């Protein structure tokens with residue numbers, strides 16, 4: 001089976017993007033892998049610090065490894081990790097990828113902690129993909145009343161800054177701020193800055209990752225992929241679908257969790273399937 005790095009090269013050749021879906025439990029995991037299997041596409045499971053505390057670090061690694069042993073190219077990412085210590089924990093636990101998020105820190109500090117994570121990953125020799133972020137895109141996977149403070153054109157990543165940051169840190173994948181916002185904004189998301197994505201892709205030599213794609217239009221996401229995005233993150237849309245499905249399930253007289261949660265899985269699957277088809281141009 002190809003490694004995550006090899007699938008990123010494949011995505012570049014095919015001009016598609018790998019889907020990255022956040023989960024909190026085994027039901028979310030099931031929804032993502034079952035749809036990826038049906039569509040026969042590689043997929044990335046993401047767990048934030050909170051999500052990985054809930055499901056358990058070794059537990060989620062075991063789930064992914066079991067599925068991979070059955071032949072599905074599924075990979076595990078330690079999504080937004082705010083300390084070097086927690087990045088090291090994830091690498092040691094067997095994650096395929098990690099994100100060190102120093103975007104809210106000073107540029108100097110962001111470069112320093114990112115570089116430390118890259119060196120640690122390399123020293124382990126396991127090929128772990130290290131991602132970092134430059135420019136602000138907000139921090140929550142919720143439905144937001146308005147665009148968060150600090151998200152503006154001025155805060156979007158400049159191509160020359162991206163190039164310098166990637167060279168100085170040695171990261172494998174890069175998350176720019178290009179009009180994307182974590183969470184979903186009530187009343188609609190702003191458009192993605194496709195020209196900016198193109199301009200960044202032109203000067204850097206690592207795959208670009210689009211965070212906070214929940215709520216962005218299909219046209220925008222497709223244009224972003226054509227402009228050079230190779231991983232797209234979806235979290236909020238899955239959370240909303242799960243909750244709506246579970247609420248439905250709870251209305252029945254069922255007391256078996258696997259029965260009243262099943263509706264939640266079903267709803268998550270619809271989101272995953274729909275997004276995977278778009279990202280993989282199927």
Ligand SMILES: [Zn+2]
Nearest residue numbers: 182211212233
């Ligand atoms: Zn993110």
